[in-house]
Amino acid sequence: MKLRSIMILLVIFSMSMIYGQASQFSHDHNVVEVEVTGYGSSVQSAIQSAQREAISTAIGTFLTSETEMVNYMTVKDKILSKSEGFVKSFNVIDRVKEADGGWSVTIKAAVAKDMILSDLEALGVLMSQLDNPSIVVFYAPRGVKYHPRFTEQAINQINQYFTTFRYDVYDLDQLNAMIEDDMSMKEVGLDDDISMAELLAKKLKTDIYVTVALMLEDLGNGKKKAKATAKIFNASTAKLLGVQNGYSDEIYGNSTAQDANIDQAAKKLMPLIMKQVKGYWKLQLDKGKQYVIMFSKLPKGRKVKKAVKDVLASEAKEIKKISTSEYKVWLTGDIDDYLDAIGDGIQDRIYKGKDFDYENRGDRINIFPVE
Numbered sequence: 001m002k003l004r005s006i007m008i009l010l011v012i013f014s015m016s017m018i019y020g021q022a023s024q025f026s027h028d029h030n031v032v033e034v035e036v037t038g039y040g041s042s043v044q045s046a047i048q049s050a051q052r053e054a055i056s057t058a059i060g061t062f063l064t065s066e067t068e069m070v071n072y073m074t075v076k077d078k079i080l081s082k083s084e085g086f087v088k089s090f091n092v093i094d095r096v097k098e099a100d101g102g103w104s105v106t107i108k109a110a111v112a113k114d115m116i117l118s119d120l121e122a123l124g125v126l127m128s129q130l131d132n133p134s135i136v137v138f139y140a141p142r143g144v145k146y147h148p149r150f151t152e153q154a155i156n157q158i159n160q161y162f163t164t165f166r167y168d169v170y171d172l173d174q175l176n177a178m179i180e181d182d183m184s185m186k187e188v189g190l191d192d193d194i195s196m197a198e199l200l201a202k203k204l205k206t207d208i209y210v211t212v213a214l215m216l217e218d219l220g221n222g223k224k225k226a227k228a229t230a231k232i233f234n235a236s237t238a239k240l241l242g243v244q245n246g247y248s249d250e251i252y253g254n255s256t257a258q259d260a261n262i263d264q265a266a267k268k269l270m271p272l273i274m275k276q277v278k279g280y281w282k283l284q285l286d287k288g289k290q291y292v293i294m295f296s297k298l299p300k301g302r303k304v305k306k307a308v309k310d311v312l313a314s315e316a317k318e319i320k321k322i323s324t325s326e327y328k329v330w331l332t333g334d335i336d337d338y339l340d341a342i343g344d345g346i347q348d349r350i351y352k353g354k355d356f357d358y359e360n361r362g363d364r365i366n367i368f369p370v371e
Contacts, residue, residue: 031088032058032113037106043095046105051087054109058086088112133207133281134168136235138175138197140213151214153259154228154266158212161270175200201235205322208277209235214265216258223250224258226265232276236320241280244272289363291335295325295350296368304350311345335360 034057038050090109097103137155140146152172159169178200179185185199201209214228226248232241246269248261293312298304308327312319315338316329331338339358346356346367355370 032111033108034058034111035093035106035108037104039098039102039104041102043103043105046095046103047090047092047107050105050107051090051109054090054107054111055086058111058113086111134170134204135162135277136170136175136197136201136204136206136209137162138172138200138209138211140211140229140231141195141197144211144213145215146213147215150216150226150258150262151212153262154214154269155212157263157266158210158230158270158273161274165274170200170204170206178203195238198233198235198238201233206235208241208280209233210273212269214262216261219250224261225250226258226261228262228265228269230269230273232273232280234280242276244269244276246270246272289331291329291331292322292364293327293329294364294366296366298325299350299352307345307349311342311349314345315341335365339365 034054036050036053036057038046038053040046040049088110090107092105092107094106095103137158139151155172162169195211197209197211211231214226217225217227219225228246230244234241246265248264251261312327312329316331318330320328322328351369356367357370359366
């Protein structure tokens, strides 16, 4: 009897050694830790059930709309079939033998967030988390050689491609009309060191801008080849995120064949741009979920502006000013907990002792003083 007891203790100890590694991921932004319970006819089948439940729970934190949930349910089995790959480690917290002879096992699991996001891209989850980022795609900066008609053809294709991935894009005709109507932009655009795409992106408060240049190279003997180049930038900082090139095959022929060259080069370029942009946004998700905080009837003065930044930054991963009264904030915690945490600062430093209230529209919070 004693020998059996010792063997059971050894089995339990061994399981805790095997499954007790989740804590090492507590500071890893690419890992989501969840506690779930699974059921099965044996301990092992209950653990496998719990792993699948861990994936479902972790995925649920990224689904922000009813449509996405419906989409997820249609591909749920396919995603959950790879549960072992998603679960980096887990710790068995409790296990109970039920009256029917089955087992329930509770685990704490460390789930790979980057792998989840990769599988959920088709559901548009990434775009919802980022509030459908907006993009300006424009001609290359002055000083870079490109063919205007071919480049315009490529830009229109790229814009159409981005819209299928739920990005908000600006039509090229709209951008050209905006430049034509804004004399200050026309004058600034005369400087070869200034990118008109950068100016447009900042004016429109977009998230990313892309410059495109397309040239048709004459290779001799009737052969032509198109090269499409795109530079991708962070609109707020003008930081270059990457450069991508797309090349067509060598094609013989007239203007119709030339158009085919252009289309082919642009088509090869588009997924490369998308990969660069998505890679950037995945990194941004580590900052947490994005919200827009808007202050109504905000008092004027430098001290108030500083107070706003100090109060918002106290609990946020990152903040970005949009206008004099609007800020983007990135949170890893609950928005209501965040508003509670900054409440005293809002009342004491911003609205000077006045009571305040807020309206929560999901990802947009309007804070206003109570009259």
